[in-house]
Amino acid sequence: MSMKTKLALGAAVGLAIIGAVSCSADTGDSKSGSSSSAAAEGASGGTSGKGAAKDKKSAKGSQADQFKAFVNKNGTAKEKEAVAHVTKVQGADEQNDILDSVDIHTDFTGGLMGKGTGPAKLIASVFADWKHSENGLVTVYDADGELLGNGNF
Numbered sequence: 001m002s003m004k005t006k007l008a009l010g011a012a013v014g015l016a017i018i019g020a021v022s023c024s025a026d027t028g029d030s031k032s033g034s035s036s037s038a039a040a041e042g043a044s045g046g047t048s049g050k051g052a053a054k055d056k057k058s059a060k061g062s063q064a065d066q067f068k069a070f071v072n073k074n075g076t077a078k079e080k081e082a083v084a085h086v087t088k089v090q091g092a093d094e095q096n097d098i099l100d101s102v103d104i105h106t107d108f109t110g111g112l113m114g115k116g117t118g119p120a121k122l123i124a125s126v127f128a129d130w131k132h133s134e135n136g137l138v139t140v141y142d143a144d145g146e147l148l149g150n151g152n153f
Contacts, residue, residue, distance in 0.1 A: 063089035067104075070130045079126045082119035087143075092131055100136035102127065102153070111146035124151030 060066060064086050071083040088105040104123055108116025120140035127138045128151060136153040 063092045067092065067127065067130060071126055074129070075126055079122060082122045083126065085116070085119065086123065092127075095131070095133055095136070097134040097136075100133040100153075102131070102136065102138045104138060104140045105145075106140060106142060106148065108142045108148060109144065111142055111144070112148065114142060114148075116140075116142055116148045120149035121151065124149055124153075127151070128153035 061069070067089050068083055068086060071079050075083065085106040085108055086104055087107050089102065090105075091100070091102040104127065106116060106120070106123070108114055108119065110116065123140050124138045131153050133153055137150060138153050139150040140148045142148050
């Protein structure tokens with residue numbers, strides 16, 4: 001067998017393995033199928049799919065608004081005061097109980113040496129009351145993106 005034939009055969013086998021792995025990696029969450037069906041419905045004028053999901057999210061409010069609403073309804077005065085500084089919450093709506101990670105951004109300044117470290121622990125604690133995960137980590141950041149604190153949820 002010539003060298004070119006061996007290389008071509010190796011490349012074909014490699015592509016077949018990659019294709020088999022990518023086909024078997026479907027987790028059953030139907031994200032890949034929903035994107036193609038959403039595109040088809042979008043082309044036909046349908047309202048379901050990603051556009052409807054965005055409408056549903058905007059109807060409920062942002063993750064930060066949902067978190068603040070929960071704390072305003074169920075929290076103590078100190079928790080409400082701390083959560084009033086939350087500007088953005090990322091990752092709270094997508095959980096799989098394996099490695100969940102949520103980032104909470106606040107308007108505190110000064111990083112670990114600033115005045116936001118105490119409220120950050122309180123924010124992480126009250127977040128654990130709102131969302132539950134088998135293996136979740138919530139991290140609270142200041143306005144400059146510096147770490148203030150974290151906790152499990």
